[in-house]
Structure formats: structure tokens, C-alpha cells
Amino acid sequence: MPTISVDKAALFKELGREYTTEEFDELCFEFGIELDEDTTNSERPIVDGKQEPPQLKIEIPANRYDMLCFEGIALMLNIFLGRKPLPNYQMAKPANGDLQKIIVKEDTMKIRPLVSGAILRNVNFDQTRYESFIALQDKLHQNLARQRTLVSIGTHDLDTIQGPFTYEAIPPKDIKFVPLNQTQELDGEQLMNFYDKDKHLGKYLHIIRDSPVYPVIYDSNRVVCSLPPIINGDHSKITLNTKNVFIEITALDKTKVEIVNRMMVAMFSEYCTEPFTIEPIQIVSDHNNETRVVPDMSNHTTQAEISYINQCCGLDLSAAQICELLKKMAYIAKPSASSPDLIDVEIPPTRADVLHQADIMEDVAIAYGFNNLPKSFPSKSGTIGQPLPINKLSDIVRTEAAMAGWSEVLPLILCSHDENFAWLNRKDDGNTAVKLANPKTQEFQVVRTSLLPGLLKTIRENKAHSVPIKVFEVSDVAFKDLSLERKSRNERHFAAAWYGKTSGFEVVHGLLDRVMAMLKSAFITGEEGCNNPAIGDSHYWIEELDEPTYFPGHAASIHLRVAGKEHIIGAFGILHPTVLENYELKYPVSTLEINVEAFL
Amino acid sequence: MASDMTNPILDALSASDAPIVSNEAFPSTPSLNVKSALDRLASRQMVEYETIEKEVTSLTTEGEEIASNGSHEAKVFQAVVAALEGLKIGDLPGIVGKDNAKVGQGNAFKKGWIKKDGQLLRATTDSIVDDTREQLLTIQRTHSLDDQKALTDLKRRKLVAFQKVLTFKITKGPKFAKEFVKEETDLTAEMLASGAWKTATLKPYNFKAKGALTPAGALHPLNKVRQEFRSIFFEMGFEEMPTNRFVETGFWNFDALFVPQQHPARDLQDTFYISDPPKADPPREDPENDPHRPKTIIPTSTVAGKPLDYKKYWDDVREVHQNGKYGSIGYRYPWSADESLRLVLRTHTTSVSTYILHKLAANPRPARYFSIDRVFRNEAVDATHLAEFHQIEGVIADFGLTLGGLIGFMEVFFAKMGIHQLRFKPAYNPYTEPSMEIFGYHEGLGKWVEIGNSGMFRPEMLEPMGIPKGMQVYGWGLSLERPTMIKYGVSNIRELLGHKVDLNFIETNPAVRLEKD
Numbered sequence A: 001m002p003t004i005s006v007d008k009a010a011l012f013k014e015l016g017r018e019y020t021t022e023e024f025d026e027l028c029f030e031f032g033i034e035l036d037e038d039t040t041n042s043e044r045p046i047v048d049g050k051q052e053p054p055q056l057k058i059e060i061p062a063n064r065y066d067m068l069c070f071e072g073i074a075l076m077l078n079i080f081l082g083r084k085p086l087p088n089y090q091m092a093k094p095a096n097g098d099l100q101k102i103i104v105k106e107d108t109m110k111i112r113p114l115v116s117g118a119i120l121r122n123v124n125f126d127q128t129r130y131e132s133f134i135a136l137q138d139k140l141h142q143n144l145a146r147q148r149t150l151v152s153i154g155t156h157d158l159d160t161i162q163g164p165f166t167y168e169a170i171p172p173k174d175i176k177f178v179p180l181n182q183t184q185e186l187d188g189e190q191l192m193n194f195y196d197k198d199k200h201l202g203k204y205l206h207i208i209r210d211s212p213v214y215p216v217i218y219d220s221n222r223v224v225c226s227l228p229p230i231i232n233g234d235h236s237k238i239t240l241n242t243k244n245v246f247i248e249i250t251a252l253d254k255t256k257v258e259i260v261n262r263m264m265v266a267m268f269s270e271y272c273t274e275p276f277t278i279e280p281i282q283i284v285s286d287h288n289n290e291t292r293v294v295p296d297m298s299n300h301t302t303q304a305e306i307s308y309i310n311q312c313c314g315l316d317l318s319a320a321q322i323c324e325l326l327k328k329m330a331y332i333a334k335p336s337a338s339s340p341d342l343i344d345v346e347i348p349p350t351r352a353d354v355l356h357q358a359d360i361m362e363d364v365a366i367a368y369g370f371n372n373l374p375k376s377f378p379s380k381s382g383t384i385g386q387p388l389p390i391n392k393l394s395d396i397v398r399t400e401a402a403m404a405g406w407s408e409v410l411p412l413i414l415c416s417h418d419e420n421f422a423w424l425n426r427k428d429d430g431n432t433a434v435k436l437a438n439p440k441t442q443e444f445q446v447v448r449t450s451l452l453p454g455l456l457k458t459i460r461e462n463k464a465h466s467v468p469i470k471v472f473e474v475s476d477v478a479f480k481d482l483s484l485e486r487k488s489r490n491e492r493h494f495a496a497a498w499y500g501k502t503s504g505f506e507v508v509h510g511l512l513d514r515v516m517a518m519l520k521s522a523f524i525t526g527e528e529g530c531n532n533p534a535i536g537d538s539h540y541w542i543e544e545l546d547e548p549t550y551f552p553g554h555a556a557s558i559h560l561r562v563a564g565k566e567h568i569i570g571a572f573g574i575l576h577p578t579v580l581e582n583y584e585l586k587y588p589v590s591t592l593e594i595n596v597e598a599f600l
Numbered sequence B: 001m002a003s004d005m006t007n008p009i010l011d012a013l014s015a016s017d018a019p020i021v022s023n024e025a026f027p028s029t030p031s032l033n034v035k036s037a038l039d040r041l042a043s044r045q046m047v048e049y050e051t052i053e054k055e056v057t058s059l060t061t062e063g064e065e066i067a068s069n070g071s072h073e074a075k076v077f078q079a080v081v082a083a084l085e086g087l088k089i090g091d092l093p094g095i096v097g098k099d100n101a102k103v104g105q106g107n108a109f110k111k112g113w114i115k116k117d118g119q120l121l122r123a124t125t126d127s128i129v130d131d132t133r134e135q136l137l138t139i140q141r142t143h144s145l146d147d148q149k150a151l152t153d154l155k156r157r158k159l160v161a162f163q164k165v166l167t168f169k170i171t172k173g174p175k176f177a178k179e180f181v182k183e184e185t186d187l188t189a190e191m192l193a194s195g196a197w198k199t200a201t202l203k204p205y206n207f208k209a210k211g212a213l214t215p216a217g218a219l220h221p222l223n224k225v226r227q228e229f230r231s232i233f234f235e236m237g238f239e240e241m242p243t244n245r246f247v248e249t250g251f252w253n254f255d256a257l258f259v260p261q262q263h264p265a266r267d268l269q270d271t272f273y274i275s276d277p278p279k280a281d282p283p284r285e286d287p288e289n290d291p292h293r294p295k296t297i298i299p300t301s302t303v304a305g306k307p308l309d310y311k312k313y314w315d316d317v318r319e320v321h322q323n324g325k326y327g328s329i330g331y332r333y334p335w336s337a338d339e340s341l342r343l344v345l346r347t348h349t350t351s352v353s354t355y356i357l358h359k360l361a362a363n364p365r366p367a368r369y370f371s372i373d374r375v376f377r378n379e380a381v382d383a384t385h386l387a388e389f390h391q392i393e394g395v396i397a398d399f400g401l402t403l404g405g406l407i408g409f410m411e412v413f414f415a416k417m418g419i420h421q422l423r424f425k426p427a428y429n430p431y432t433e434p435s436m437e438i439f440g441y442h443e444g445l446g447k448w449v450e451i452g453n454s455g456m457f458r459p460e461m462l463e464p465m466g467i468p469k470g471m472q473v474y475g476w477g478l479s480l481e482r483p484t485m486i487k488y489g490v491s492n493i494r495e496l497l498g499h500k501v502d503l504n505f506i507e508t509n510p511a512v513r514l515e516k517d
Helices: A008-015 A021-031 A070-080 A106-110 A127-142 A188-194 A202-207 A254-271 A306-313 A319-328 A357-368 A389-403 A452-461 A505-518 A577-582 B006-014 B031-043 B061-069 B072-082 B089-096 B098-110 B131-142 B148-156 B189-194 B221-235 B310-322 B350-360 B403-415 B459-465 B481-488 B503-508
Strands: A003-007 A034-038 A055-059 A100-104 A114-120 A151-157 A165-170 A214-218 A224-227 A245-251 A281-284 A292-294 A300-305 A332-335 A342-347 A469-480 A488-499 A538-544 A550-562 A565-575 A589-595 B047-059 B114-117 B120-123 B160-172 B247-249 B274-276 B343-345 B367-376 B388-399 B422-429 B432-442 B447-457 B471-479
Touching: A003 A008, A003 A070, A008 A055, A008 A070, A021 A034, A021 A070, A021 B422, A070 A127, A070 A254, A070 A319, A100 A114, A106 A165, A114 A254, A114 A281, A114 A292, A127 A151, A127 A254, A151 A224, A151 A254, A165 A245, A214 A245, A224 A245, A245 A254, A300 A306, A300 A357, A306 A319, A306 A357, A306 B403, A319 A332, A319 A342, A319 A357, A357 B422, A357 B432, A389 A469, A389 A488, A389 A505, A452 A469, A452 A488, A452 A589, A488 A505, A505 A550, A505 A565, A505 A589, A565 A577, B006 B031, B006 B047, B006 B160, B031 B047, B031 B160, B047 B061, B047 B131, B061 B131, B072 B089, B072 B098, B072 B114, B072 B120, B072 B131, B089 B098, B089 B120, B098 B114, B131 B148, B148 B160, B221 B367, B221 B388, B221 B481, B274 B343, B310 B459, B350 B367, B350 B388, B350 B459, B350 B471, B403 B422, B403 B432, B403 B447, B403 B471, B422 B447, B432 B471, B447 B481, B471 B481
Parallel strands: A100 A165, A100 A281
Antiparallel strands: A003 A055, A034 A055, A114 A245, A151 A245, A165 A214, A214 A224, A281 A292, A300 A342, A332 A342, A469 A488, A488 A589, A538 A550, A550 A565, A565 A589, B047 B160, B114 B120, B247 B343, B367 B388, B388 B471, B422 B432, B432 B447, B447 B471
């Protein structure tokens, strides 16, 4: 969630009254934004010899792009409080009737095909407004624009440049200009090197760096306005004295480019001499059918069902009451002439978050107050509680192991490749483990295929504990399984480890016998004969196992025959001293690990 | 028992009408031996005693040395006097020893016994009084010194030490007897067989000590809390979902939940993607033996429904993202099938809820589901974040559910874990609308804390599944770790989950009673 810092005194002035921190917190809570911090009583930074005035740090829901700046927060709260009407955005053509143009060249399809824009005339900037204007661009770049990859904004002093503008894509060597706040002219390649280590811009270079052509916006005199999505030209930069602002927005995403355009002009047209007046521009882009006049600041009209709203909210409101509530949430709504169950709703161009009547319904509930809604208990339908069978089985094994004196541990499921394979003297055949593509550390390279690494690491971290240490875990491991939709499957395992001055081999063996007995599985040595009715439907035996994980001659595979089917469900044994060394364990360890799913 | 003082004490008491004092009656017996005998006798009310604590002064080894042979400065003085023509400073250690020379020379100057004459030391007086030695001799004799300033000085020079000495004033108790009868330590099978128990005296039990440590296994504290939550769900009629599936597809984890493909949650910074195996299949019916297929105790005939059309589901999910459908304008972006088929480690168990709700759409009926299981986030690890944690998730599907019903349900659900004051804040979540953050008043912290998220699943998520429009579905979630950390005052999540957890914490953690703790 983005956090917006606003001047406390200025906001309260806009809202027409003072609030205590608690009162303002309450207002935010009801509206659905969050007061993160009021810096009135904190140490505030001193800039140019002046201490920063108290700030309110407000968290904005990730889909409210219309509240990413002071102007938007003040406007929405004022509408919510019934202090201001929704602005009526006016489109005004220039005096001569000819719209400013951006002519799009087809080559831009190779790198960043979309452009939009607008003009704000007679803007009255001051320092605060100017900073807010820059900060909003920054917030939009970070959030909706996904770090400028999808959309990027350039703003210019229109009086320094001359339309019509062209949006082109040309080889970097051929683009030459002085970047914003620099003095030296650079071409596209030099610019990449110049900003390579730049703390602020360096992270955006990758978006176009390796492309044979870079996107660029020229004015009619071949002045470079901007090299999106990296930087504007110094020539057309905005100052506090700028009167007429040209906004250009380039993008990969058709929907988002227009959302960004609408947010920019909606927030800052307030400062035009004629407030909320916007001069549209013409985009000429026939090759991809994107020729159009932008921005579209008309309200989106839709309908919502009164019965649906009342049903979901548990209310019984009239159409008029609903319309009144929606006014607080910046809609224009009226009972529909087409049906008594419908209201006609106009959604302002700034409410990009409204997709469905569910969103309108939620706004009715917010305006009504979540905490004022009539409470009920949804008990009209009887349902039957039941555990997942594998979890019920796991609980039996867990309880038996704990009752036998073992302690349950809960290590992580992700581990390093070595912990899962090499450190256990196991080889990766490439068909076993699920591997991660983008872990931040070596600790998380694979999804474990065995519970042993976690148990051994737990012992390693608990060497100060008295010995013997007896720990167990019942949890899932995962394996590749190309036959399934998700190409992998979980398997529920039970594993235990003994760490003490003697090997504990017989102790883990005894734990196996105990758990098997509790699962009604009989031990056989093979001499009884498998058809002996005395041994029942489920029985197990062990066979010597020769695997490098274990000490030679001191490991066994565990064989289970249940419902006529034979499974090798696991193994136990004394760990090989090299395994102990890998895990930095100085006493002998015996382990047991079985797959419990055969008992389902 | 060579040092058993029980009978000597009884003897001394019976020989005297007055109380006896231990250091007078048994001057050479260590007071610990006296005390253990007294405790034994006192617990049987044979004697009563009071402890007298006294501080005595005694000499250290170095102090003893000086008391016998004179102080360092006296030795230095003697050496200087002995050298008639004055003593070279460099020769001093050779005569009196290094330690004596260093300390003694300084003190002798201070006392004005010797002076420096070039490289030579000369005596300034013919005779001296070695007061340090005199003081130490007094202390040796009387264990005290009247001159407090001198005493402090001796203490500083580590020549004397103060020691606490315990003596006991002993009187006869109500059950005084002249002899201490031998006691049995425990009642044994032999005593029962022989009848010896009838005459034996059993050693009194120490009711102030703990019993013998009992060997015990233990369940993990986090799993104990998990079991409490599971019980709450079972009590309220919830069925547990098959969350035994760590690997999911972009489709089930995100797309089917109406999370757009450019959503930040899908960033490499937040989600673990799988490199091997490389790619999933589009959604399809799971094989009959798949362990994840929901198993229900309700007879199949009553819940079987129409077969699910997975192809239509996939197409409708694409449509609702890309162009909008079901009354939604959608996100209007080109939806990528490849992105949907990327394999991920599930970032929430809501992927499984989605899977189960899709199954429910075969025969839409009131249902309550829950799960508590591990989820994965590619986060930087710190005190409150791990790459893995447990998500608690509940889902209720029914016809005609209201937002007030969700609030009412939450009040009961959280009351069962001892949280009785809730309030709800509007929030944003891509797959619920309305979305409510749940805040609970924490008595201990004296403030409102966020305890979970909830909402009604969006029509854009439910309708492509085939869930009918009149059916609403509540969903809510919280982490298992956060309430556990608050309950137990654990500040670092790594002390609760993972291999760094202290086994002693696991073994001694009390039973979990959420409604009481």
C-alpha cells in the first residue's frame, strides 16, 4: 500500500476544521484509508534551515490511484464529509480550435507503442503545488505503472516547445539532447552509461537499454522533449513560472495509459485559472487504430441493482437513500427510469477502481458505515465439520510420537540443494525435487524431498540442549510429478531423529514399532508366512539397506503390506559420520523417515 | 555419617537447660553441617533455632604473611638501614624480593622512613613502628579492629577479608527427644511384605521442593495453537480443505482469483517461481487417485452435480480479465496464457479455496471450509517476516449472505479465542469486495491491533467457476504466527518457526487455551 505524506495544517485547512489525531484517525478508518503516523510530536527533518511542518502519513489502498496526492486525498475526504461536490471536468479546445497533436510513428510498435497526453492552461504553481505535482508522477510510476515499465509520464513547459509533436522510435546513437538538470548533450548510448550508476534512474534503464531503437518525443523543431521511460529533456523543463503544461504519457498498456492521464489532469486542473478545465490533444496513430482525442474525462455510466446492494449489505434502503450515500463516495446516482430495481450511476473518470456493481455496493456500505451495519449470524444452513483425512492420520502419528517422549519441531519446508542432497550423501537425479527460480538466498533453493534436513538443522541449533535429543516432525515434502496438472505433488512424511552419546539405532527402531502398532500394523519377520491370518490385513517388515546416507550395516528399509499391496514406505538407520560432519553434529544420530499416506 | 550432628546436638541440649549457641558448643564444626542437622531436627519439631549472622574480619594469606614476618615497607626499611652507605635503588629487589620492593618502597616513602639521595636510598630514622603488622596481629587475635580507617585501608590492600559467619541459637522443640530415630527414605515393597511399615518412621517429605522431573514428549507450540483454531472451525461446522499442495499455477494462485497479471504480488520480489518443472498444464480434472480430490463423508449421491467444464472456466477467467464479463468491465489488458501456466509456490492457501469453490460449483450448496497450512513469500527475512508462515483461512458459501452476517460471524469466531471487541475497516483486496480489515482490541497492549482480513469474494472470481449469482461467499484469513506471537510475547518469528526454535521452549510451553490466555 502506498503511503502519502501530506502537510497536516494544509489538509485540515482544506477540510475546514482542526482534528485531533484520534479524530482524524477515526475519519480515515471509516473511509478506508489508514493514518500511519502524525509527525507533530516526532523529530522532524530540517530542510534549508527550516523544520518540516507536521505531516500526516496516510496509507492509501493500492487501487485508489485518485488519492495518491494531497489534492486527491483532500477532495475525496471533502466529498465524503459532504463539504464539496464532485468536480465537473470541462474540456476546452484552444482558441483557434486546432487541437495540439502527437503524431505516432509506426516504429514505436517495436518498443513502446502507446502514447497519450493533455494540456493544462494557465496553471498557477507554487512550491507546494509543484512538489505535489512531481510527487504524484512518482507515486503513479511506482504503483500503477509498475516502476515505469507499463506507463511513464513526461511533463513540459509548453511555451518552450512547438507542436505538433512526434512520437518516434530511433536508434539510440541518433538521439541527442541535454537531459533534465544536466548541461552536457548526450546521445542515447552515452545517456545509458551516464545514468548507469544513478541511484534514482539506474533502475529504469533496463526497460529499453537493449532495444535497437529507443522511444523519443520530438517537437516540430526536433527538440527532444523526452526519452521515455527514462528522462525528459532539460529544454522543456517545468518551473514554478510555467503557465502552460504539456503532459505526454507513453505506455505498453492501453487501459493504464488513460488512467494515468485522467489522474494527472484531474488532480492538477484544479490549479488552472479556470479550475478543472483541460485542453485535449489529438493522437494520430493510424497504424494501430489508436488515433483518438485524449483524455476522456466524461463519467462512465452504469447501473446497479437496488436488491443486490440491499441484499449484500443486509439493509433495506430506498433508491433515494442509496443515491444519497453514493454521493459521499463521489458518484452521481439517481433512481433509474428503466426499472424500479435499478439506479443509474455515473462513475467519475478518477474512479478507475470501480469495475462491477460489487464496488458500488461496497461504497454504499462504507458510506453507511461498516460498523453501523445490522449484525446477524449466518446460521440458516447446517454444514458438517470434518477434518482432512491425511491431517487426521498425521495427528494420530504426532500424538503417539509425543506420548512416546519425542518433541515435535517445525523446521522450514524450503532448503538448500546441498542440505537436501549432497549433505545426506544423496544424488540429485534431476527428476525428484522441485527447484525455485528466484530465491533471495541459498537457503531456499528447493522444496525439501525429505524431512531429515530440517530435523538435523534443528539439532544443530540446539546443541546446548541436554542429550539425548529426540525430535520428530509430521509434515509434507514435495516431489516432481509430470503426470499432474501442477507437475508436482506433496507427500505426508513422519520423521524422527535421535542425537546422543550412543547411536540410538534401537530407539528409533522402537519408535517405528510403536507407531506401527498404533496404526494396527503387525511386525513380521517373514517366517510367519504372509497368509497367516494372525498377522491381519496390515503388516510390516524391515530389510537391511545399503545407502550412503547411513552407517554400513546399520540401516533398514521399511516394507508395508496393507490391503494386499506392498509399499516401501521409508527407512531408518544410523547416519553416516560424513553426514554428521556436513551438519556439524558431534554425537551419533539415528533417523527414521516414512511416508504415511499408505495408511490413509 | 561422620559429620552427622543430629545426636551431638540432642545430647548438648539435654545436658543444658538453657539454649545453646552453635559456635560455642561445636566450635570446630562447619556451620553448614550444623545447619543441615538442625533442619532435619526442626522439620520434626525436635528443636527450634534462630540463625545469627555475624560478620568477622580475618587475614588473607598475604595478611598472615605480614603478621608473621613484617610489612613490605618494614622489610625495605630494614634493608636500607642494613646498607650503611645507602642502598642503590636497583639493588632493592634483589635483597627483599620484587613484590616487597615495589609496594614497600612506596609505603616507606609515604611514611617518611626513607628518602632518595641520587641513585641511593637512605634511612631518615633509626627505628620504626611497623603499625601494619601490629594491626594485623590484633585482627588475628580478636577478629576485629577499632580503627575503621585503618581497617578499610587493609581491606583495600587485600590483607584482610570480611566473612559472614552463621551461628545458631538452639532450643528444645515440642517433640524433643534424646535420640534421633533412624528413618526410612521411602515405603518399599519389602516393607509391605515384611510388615516393617508398621513400626518404621518415614523420612518427612519435603513439601517445598519440586518432584522428580518427568520425561515428556511435546507438541510444537505453533501446532498447539493450530489445533485450537481447528477445533473452533470444527465446532462451527467447517470442513478442512486439502492444502497438501505447495506448488500451484499462476492460474489457481492468481488469475482465478481475479488478481491481474501485472499485480505487484506477482513480482519476482514477492512470489517464488519454479524453474523445474518448467510449466504447468491448463486446469483439468484431477485423476481419480489424486490425494487432493476432496473426500466427503456426505454420500456422493447427494452432492454429485454437473460435470465441470475446465476449458470454459479457463476461457471465462481470461475473458473477465481481458474484456470484462458478468457485469464487470474487467482490467482490460492482454491476458497471457503463459503467465497463467507458470508454476509458483502458493503465496496463500486461497488458491486451494478457489480450487474447492470451483468443485462446489458442480452442485452449489451451502458449505463451510477452512484450512491452516504453510504459504510461501519471497520476502527478505527479518524479525517479523519469514519466507514461510501459516495461513488460517475460512470460507462460507451460502445463498443470501450479508456483510452484517460476516461481521456477526467474526464476532463469534474471535470470541471463541477470547477477543470480544472488534471493529471493521474498509480495505482493498483484488479478490474480495467488500473487503474488511478486522481489528481487535488487545487488553494487554491497550490498543486496536489488526487481526485479520475478510470480505466477500468478487463476482469476477465466483461467476467464471459457475457459482450462481445469488450465492455469496465469505472469505477471511489471518496468519497463525501473529496471534501466537502476541499471545506468548514472542518478538522474533524465528523463535517460533524453523530450525532455530529453542527445544526448551517447545518442551516447556504450556497447553494452549485461546479463550483463557
